[in-house]
Amino acid sequence: MSRRVEVIEVGPRDGLQNEKEPLSTEFKKDLILGLEQCGFSEVEVTSMVHPKWVPQLADAAQLLQELSKTPSSAKRTVLVPNLKGLERAVESGVQRVAVFIAASETFSQKNTNRSIEKSLADTQEVVERALDLGLTVRGYLSTVFHCPFEGKVDPETAATLTRKLLQFGCDQVSLGDTIGAAVPEDVDEVLQQLPNVPTEQLALHLHDTYGTALANVTRGLDRGIRTFDSSIGGAGGCPYAPGATGNLATEDLLYLLERGGWEHGIDGDKVLEMARFLEAGLGRPCTSHLMAVNRS
């Protein structure tokens, strides 16, 4: 199996979306351009979610315009919740979007105010329209392993929804441990339900709430998964997921990969520089292990 791993940086969107204090568009632009210089092949830069729900990312169009002045070889992915969001993304010249559904009914209702079934139908429309327009689409499935409201999620349900997203035309589905509660056995259970899906069509999106994120990465690697989402500095955490702490930090993931001899093509020193840049912008220390070690 390949030793090449792709790390998708989701900090600018997933990491920042819940920050209460408004961050300037310029700060976000500099963060993204700096991250692109680290060597990530894909950076999720913002979201076209209604500002009422995610005020921090209300400047998405302006940010994209600023970014367009500096071309990048990295894919700039934008999260879109619906057709309207897709339209706005297209107007901003976006070429890759991400869509999302949840594997837990209660979470789907609380996070997006619609059932999984409705969510699926809406998402199919968005994906098909995006493909028609020549875009590529990444899919997120959240609460794949555990739901903060329902507890353990049925692996078969998670697998069925993953296949649906791929059938709609997503080129990859990122399996989200939204509350960071999964253990390697959970990862196994879900992946075992997806035996015929090429592993390059799957990614893991992990949180480190219980300290299990890198254990789950390890199990994913064992099972052939070669794409992992992470967030600079460990920024982020889902507001609808009680007890959810930050995303798996990019620098912690890179530590595991680097020491383990996995090829990733990312400049670790530059990543730490960007984590320090993020700290300065947020005005507080990042929560990653690597940054804590570097401070000690």
Next chain:
Amino acid sequence: MSRRVEVIEVGPRDGLQNEKEPLSTEFKKDLILGLEQCGFSEVEVTSMVHPKWVPQLADAAQLLQELSKTPSSAKRTVLVPNLKGLERAVESGVQRVAVFIAASETFSQKNTNRSIEKSLADTQEVVERALDLGLTVRGYLSTVFHCPFEGKVDPETAATLTRKLLQFGCDQVSLGDTIGAAVPEDVDEVLQQLPNVPTEQLALHLHDTYGTALANVTRGLDRGIRTFDSSIGGAGGCPYAPGATGNLATEDLLYLLERGGWEHGIDGDKVLEMARFLEAGLGRPCTSHLMAVNRS
């Protein structure tokens, strides 16, 4: 392979030994008795190291006397650095001792002021004497994977020293990632050098400096290891190991095991109660993930 895992609680010794503020013997006794009630089969209770080096544990004899008033089915292990320490342990009625050597020459010199070779000779004496006296002996090998001064440690050296400790008569050798720098590939490398050693004679003693502790536990479980050391609240950290943060927290290890369906026989609620008891005693929050979640 068995789904039964043994967790050895090392907090009272490894966790407390570097606490600067003196803790009362009564507090230590209550901590240990509480931990024994959690269901651990073995608790490392103190150390017979010279008080000059570890002032916090200078009350070892008194503590053991206090403990002797409350019999326990848990093994009460005492760390001994030399024959003198063994004598003192025996005087206190100890039935199980732990000995330790390092796999890195520089660490051995800095931690115990003797070479690995001298350390081995001294330790052989201690183990043989302990066995003669009817005690059982656990062995620690520290800096198995990485040394804070030398970097990566040769897996063959680590394996050779592990075998020596077993040959001396230790019934188990605990492989210590003293600075918490190991990744699963490191665990693999060392275990692959020990193909003929029954896995019940091996344990992993991990630190979570870089967030890899549970990934390393997972790899150990994959390879048949069924004994793991951990420290209540994540207390501890080696003073001679720059950048070393706390031990793998018992409650975080239990989370992984419990969710993963591993049998461990330990009362998780009681463990959290003891972590809170430790917090009260230390006057600061524990560093474990589980305690952070419970506070949020």
